[in-house]
Amino acid sequence: GSEPLFRIPRVALVRPGELIAYAVLGIAGGLASGVFSSSIAILRPRLKALPKWTQYCQPAIAGLMIGLIGVLGFPQVMGAGYEFIDQAIHGQFTWQVLGILAGLKIVATTLSFASGTPGGMFAPTLFIGAMLGAAVGGVEQMFFPHLSGSAGTYALVGMGVLFAGFLRAPMTSVFMALEVSGNYSIILPVIVANTFAYVI
Numbered sequence: 001g002s003e004p005l006f007r008i009p010r011v012a013l014v015r016p017g018e019l020i021a022y023a024v025l026g027i028a029g030g031l032a033s034g035v036f037s038s039s040i041a042i043l044r045p046r047l048k049a050l051p052k053w054t055q056y057c058q059p060a061i062a063g064l065m066i067g068l069i070g071v072l073g074f075p076q077v078m079g080a081g082y083e084f085i086d087q088a089i090h091g092q093f094t095w096q097v098l099g100i101l102a103g104l105k106i107v108a109t110t111l112s113f114a115s116g117t118p119g120g121m122f123a124p125t126l127f128i129g130a131m132l133g134a135a136v137g138g139v140e141q142m143f144f145p146h147l148s149g150s151a152g153t154y155a156l157v158g159m160g161v162l163f164a165g166f167l168r169a170p171m172t173s174v175f176m177a178l179e180v181s182g183n184y185s186i187i188l189p190v191i192v193a194n195t196f197a198y199v200i
Helices: 016-048 052-056 058-071 082-089 095-114 122-143 151-167 170-181 184-199
Strands: none
Touching: 016 052, 016 095, 016 122, 016 151, 016 184, 052 058, 058 095, 082 095, 082 122, 082 151, 095 122, 122 151, 151 170, 151 184, 170 184
């Protein structure tokens, strides 16, 4: 439709130094992207090299492991997770839970992809980026309460950062961030953070 996917308050950069906070998010996102892509690059060839009969069992085992993540208290990592992205944007999780969700989504998506049952990378990338961004933003605002960005702002920038770092599409991620939020005031923080993530 014509409405943006996520509602995020406009960003008001009070001072240029606040871009350093988004650069830190870009570094964190670049490192997370590296872990994500490396884990898939390492695990997928190893699973494919196993005897052929095991490839019929691998999706079931991966599904069981992902199901256990959900049963043990983190069902948010299953599915696209747009509802939980919206909750992260509106500050409904602590930064600790956000960090755990980002890490577990990397594990779940890696297991799914490496076992031969990929479900796409767009939604997981948005989910991981939103959780990581909101977590980093929560930590930064705890130590630097004068920062003007909201949890939603950091979550949105985080989505762009993971998109840029993992899918290696920095400009596409800028347009994606604008498209899902309809918020043009976010463009400078997204570009700064994306640059760091893409280089890393």
